[in-house]
Amino acid sequence: MSPRSAPKKSLHAPPAGRATAPQPSLAQQVLRTDVAGMPLEWIDYREAVRLYHMGQVAYACGSLLYRLRGGTNAKSGERTIVDVSSIVATTGHSHNPGTLRSDYVPPLNNETLFKRDGYLCLYCGLKFQTPLLSRDHIRPFCRGGEDTWTNVVTACRRCNNAKASRTPEEAGMQLLAVPFTPTYAEYIYLKGRRVLADQMEYLLAHFPRTSPLHSRIRAGHH
Numbered sequence: 001m002s003p004r005s006a007p008k009k010s011l012h013a014p015p016a017g018r019a020t021a022p023q024p025s026l027a028q029q030v031l032r033t034d035v036a037g038m039p040l041e042w043i044d045y046r047e048a049v050r051l052y053h054m055g056q057v058a059y060a061c062g063s064l065l066y067r068l069r070g071g072t073n074a075k076s077g078e079r080t081i082v083d084v085s086s087i088v089a090t091t092g093h094s095h096n097p098g099t100l101r102s103d104y105v106p107p108l109n110n111e112t113l114f115k116r117d118g119y120l121c122l123y124c125g126l127k128f129q130t131p132l133l134s135r136d137h138i139r140p141f142c143r144g145g146e147d148t149w150t151n152v153v154t155a156c157r158r159c160n161n162a163k164a165s166r167t168p169e170e171a172g173m174q175l176l177a178v179p180f181t182p183t184y185a186e187y188i189y190l191k192g193r194r195v196l197a198d199q200m201e202y203l204l205a206h207f208p209r210t211s212p213l214h215s216r217i218r219a220g221h222h
């Protein structure tokens with residue numbers, strides 16, 4: 001180990017005319033937070049650059065994702081460079097329904113539901129690809145069961161068919177986990193595509209301590 005060989009600062013002082021930053025796919029999403037660090041949303045690099053230019057990035061954390069070259073500064077003649085980090089804290093207008101309302105309920109959709117349950121059928125416990133999964137209403141929809149986070153679980157088609165229009169008790173099937181309504185931070189995580197390790201760590205720190213997602217993520221189901 002030679003701790004002096006690669007000072008971190010060099011990342012932010014590139015030699016002129018050469019980009020040295022790692023360039024992950026431009027599809028990699030940036031996690032946007034408010035100034036207090038509360039997760040807000042996923043944004044793409046264009047939106048991140050726009051926020052940098054608007055002076056709305058209060059500070060950045062996480063790793064350096066992109067080093068992007070902007071236009072030429074009329075006065076100095078130098079090209080502007082924008083370093084985009086994996087997590088940016090922003091000022092200005094922001095809506096975080098999760099902090100405004102304690103009873104916030106994120107919208108329910110299959111994509112986030114399946115991810116909540118780790119792509120496991122909560123009846124047989126097997127893992128499936130998304131096309132083979134379905135949304136099961138614990139108390140059947142046709143019998144007054146609601147289409148809400150706490151009344152739905154991920155089920156494979158086979159189990160869903162076997163259960164049919166019955167409750168788990170009636171069908172003699174046992175749920176392997178208790179369905180829960182994600183908090184705002186959990187929902188941001190569930191909506192993420194290819195969440196980076198540092199983004200994941202950041203979001204995990206904002207989950208309730210009792211969140212079932214902690215153990216599910218540790219178990220590698222996500």
Ligand SMILES: [Zn+2]
Binds near residue numbers: 121124126155157158
């Ligand atoms: Zn199943």
